[in-house]
Every structure is written in C-alpha cells, then in structure tokens.
Amino acid sequence: VRNSLISGNETIKMALTIAVGGRVWRKFFKTFPFRSNSALKRFPTCRANGRLYSTSSDVVLVRKDEESGIATVRMNNPPVNSLNPTLMVALRSCFEELEKDKTCRALILTSQKPKVFSAGLDILQLYQKSPDHVAQFWEKVQDMWLALYGSRLITMAAINGHCPAAGCLLGLACDYRIMAEGNFRIGLNETQLDLVAPFWLRQTMIDVIGYRQAEMALMIGALYPSDKALQLGLVDKLAPIEDVQTVAEEEVKNWLKIPDQARAITKMASRKPLLDELRRRKQEDIQTFRDETTRESVQKSIQQYLEKLKAKK
Ligand SMILES: CC/C=C\C/C=C\C/C=C\CCC/C=C/C(=O)SCCNC(=O)CCNC(=O)[C@H](O)C(C)(C)COP(=O)(O)OP(=O)(O)OC[C@H]1O[C@@H](n2cnc3c(N)ncnc32)[C@H](O)[C@@H]1OP(=O)(O)O
Numbered sequence: 001v002r003n004s005l006i007s008g009n010e011t012i013k014m015a016l017t018i019a020v021g022g023r024v025w026r027k028f029f030k031t032f033p034f035r036s037n038s039a040l041k042r043f044p045t046c047r048a049n050g051r052l053y054s055t056s057s058d059v060v061l062v063r064k065d066e067e068s069g070i071a072t073v074r075m076n077n078p079p080v081n082s083l084n085p086t087l088m089v090a091l092r093s094c095f096e097e098l099e100k101d102k103t104c105r106a107l108i109l110t111s112q113k114p115k116v117f118s119a120g121l122d123i124l125q126l127y128q129k130s131p132d133h134v135a136q137f138w139e140k141v142q143d144m145w146l147a148l149y150g151s152r153l154i155t156m157a158a159i160n161g162h163c164p165a166a167g168c169l170l171g172l173a174c175d176y177r178i179m180a181e182g183n184f185r186i187g188l189n190e191t192q193l194d195l196v197a198p199f200w201l202r203q204t205m206i207d208v209i210g211y212r213q214a215e216m217a218l219m220i221g222a223l224y225p226s227d228k229a230l231q232l233g234l235v236d237k238l239a240p241i242e243d244v245q246t247v248a249e250e251e252v253k254n255w256l257k258i259p260d261q262a263r264a265i266t267k268m269a270s271r272k273p274l275l276d277e278l279r280r281r282k283q284e285d286i287q288t289f290r291d292e293t294t295r296e297s298v299q300k301s302i303q304q305y306l307e308k309l310k311a312k313k
Pocket residue numbers: 079080082116118119120121122123124162164165166167189190193195196197198199285288289292293309310312
C-alpha cells in the first residue's frame with residue numbers, strides 16, 4: 001500500500017532524473033526536498049585535523065574521511081547517551097550538514113562510549129514537565145528522525161552496546177545495523193513505560209522485521225539480546241564489540257560500490273510515503289505525544305520506571 005502511494009508523476013520524475021545525467025542531483029533534490037534548519041547556524045563547522053563538524057557542546061563528535069566520503073558520527077552524551085534536547089538538536093544539525101556536503105557519501109552512527117549505544121529518550125525530560133516542554137521535546141525527536149530516515153547518504157548504525165527505545169529508533173532509521181555480540185539489548189520497550197510508539201516508529205519496525213514480529217515486539221515492549229535481534233532481522237550483522245566500527249566501515253565500503261544516485265533514489269522511493277505522512281501529521285503527532293505523556297497515569301508509570309532504574313544500583 002505504501003509503495004502505491006508514490007504517484008505516477010513521481011515515478012516519471014525519478015526516471016527523468018536518472019536520464020538527464022549532469023543535472024541529476026538538482027532534479028533529485030527537487031523531487032525529494034530535504035529540509036534545512038536555521039538552528040544549524042548555531043553549530044560552527046570545524047575542518048581541522050579531519051574533525052569535520054563540531055557542535056558547540058561536543059555531544060556529537062564527527063570525523064569524515066575525505067578520501068572515502070565516510071563520516072563517523074559518535075554520540076557523546078555520558079553516561080548513557082540519553083537523547084536530551086541538546087543531543088537531538090546536535091544530531092539533527094549534524095545529519096543535515098553531512099547531507100549538504102556533496103563529498104560525503106556515507107554516515108556511520110555510533111556511540112563514543114562502548115556498551116551503550118543510546119539509552120533512548122531522556123526520561124527526565126518527560127517527567128513532571130509542562131505540556132509545552134513535552135511538545136517541544138517531541139518535535140526535536142521528529143526532526144532528528146526525519147533528517148536521518150530521509151537521508152540520501154548510506155546510513156549505517158554501528159550499535160556498540162545497549163540500544164533500547166529511541167536508541168532503537170535511531171538504528172531503525174538507518175539503512176543497515178551492525179550490533180555488538182554479547183549481553184546487549186535492543187528493542188522498542190515503550191509499553192513498559194506506559195508509552196505507545198508513534199505510527200512512524202511502529203511502521204519502521206514493521207518494515208524491518210515484518211508485521212507479526214513487530215506487532216508482538218511492540219505490544220510486550222520486548223528488548224532482545226543481540227543474537228535474537230539478528231535472528232529477527234532487527235539487526236543485520238553481529239560483531240565483537242571492539243570490531244563493530246571496523247565491520248561497519250567494511251560494510252559501507254561494499255555499499256559504496258553501488259552508484260549513489262540509483263541507491264539514493266531507490267531508498268527515497270520506499271521511504272518518501274512515511275516521511276511525507278509524518279510531515280503532514282506532525283502537529284497531530286506532537287499533540288498526541290504531549291497529551292499521552294502528561295497524563296497522570298503515564299506520569300506515575302514514568303516515576304516508577306525511574307525509581308526502578310535508580311534501584312538497579
Ligand atoms: C496512539 C499513540 C500515538 C502516539 C504516540 C504517543 C506517545 C509516544 C510515546 C512514546 C514513543 C517514544 C519513543 C521512545 C521512548 C524512549 O526512548 S523512553 C526511554 C526508554 N529507555 C530505557 O528504557 C532505557 C533505560 N536505561 C537502561 O536500561 C540502562 O540505563 C542501560 C541498559 C541503557 C545502561 O545501563 P548501565 O550502563 O548500567 O547504566 P545505568 O542504568 O546505571 O544508567 C546510568 C545513569 O543514567 C540514567 N539513565 C539511564 N537511562 C536513562 C534515560 N533513558 N533517560 C535518563 N536517564 C537515564 C540512570 O538512571 C543512571 O542515572 P544515575 O543513577 O547515575 O543518576
């Protein structure tokens with residue numbers, strides 16, 4: 001059904017795009033506009049010593065290999081890369097900057113701190129906060145996801161540790177996932193916090209692991225060990241934790257053999273309907289999240305979840 005949402009016009013545009021050679025990228029961007037963000041300007045670009053992009057807070061570290069065009073984006077928000085507004089804005093800015101860099105062909109997303117890729121959304125940002133705060137927070141989640149999921153680049157998640165909830169959301173937004181072997185978990189455990197995955201996150205889970213498995217995983221808020229995740233297709237490859245980055249680079253090099261434009265157009269053809277749907281329903285999605293999250297019973301569940309996290313020690 002989603003594929004059929006791409007109209008005949010768009011298919012013709014895509015074919016023309018391929019046919020016109022030199023002007024291909026201009027046409028491509030017209031067909032699939034990537035949004036830019038004025039917030040980008042707040043993050044200076046640094047090109048010294050191979051360190052290409054640097055955010056003002058260094059919560060995202062980026063290195064680009066000029067020869068291959070591969071950028072490695074490391075989340076650096078200790079202790080667990082929880083996605084707070086600073087990290088999400090920095091990630092979005094970074095994805096958009098790389099998108100605009102014509103010499104960049106691939107992006108590897110990983111964690112600066114092995115053992116935790118990302119603990120998901122910063123739960124403290126959802127607890128006892130005003131509805132406006134929660135709404136603004138959710139818009140940052142949407143924008144970060146739109147930038148990554150809608151990227152023309154080869155996007156590879158090098159999941160070097162635990163990857164629950166919105167950590168998994170980031171992984172699912174990539175084209176390929178390599179995860180560390182061992183006792184690390186991945187999944188969408190939102191229901192355990194009394195939260196419900198939004199339609200666009202649910203859809204990406206369905207797209208990656210299939211309807212039945214996604215339905216079950218989402219209902220029970222399952223977190224899978226990496227071997228089970230591989231079996232389900234939630235990740236594509238496993239590697240020893242110390243090799244995850246190298247294996248990701250090797251995999252990217254294989255993908256780089258495919259001509260960029262055909263790969264990117266094919267990717268966009270399958271992702272555009274969902275991207276468009278979220279863009280169209282953005283405000284509705286924000287309102288739902290705001291209303292659900294600030295509900296008293298959900299706040300109680302979040303409080304209990306936070307207590308459980310603290311009690312773990
Ligand atoms: C119809 C409906 C339509 C619309 C939609 C409506 C609603 C949508 C709703 C939801 C969709 C949201 C999608 C995403 C949601 C989320 O991401 S919620 C976050 C879920 N995350 C988790 O459950 C992970 C929790 N963390 C852990 O399990 C562990 O921390 C870890 C396995 C990741 C790492 O373990 P350790 O290395 O042992 O580290 P610690 O547990 O000791 O943690 C260190 C420190 O960090 C704090 N912390 C951990 N995770 C978070 C977090 N996510 N946010 C904030 N803080 C976190 C932890 O409490 C420790 O703090 P201190 O005790 O040191 O102060």
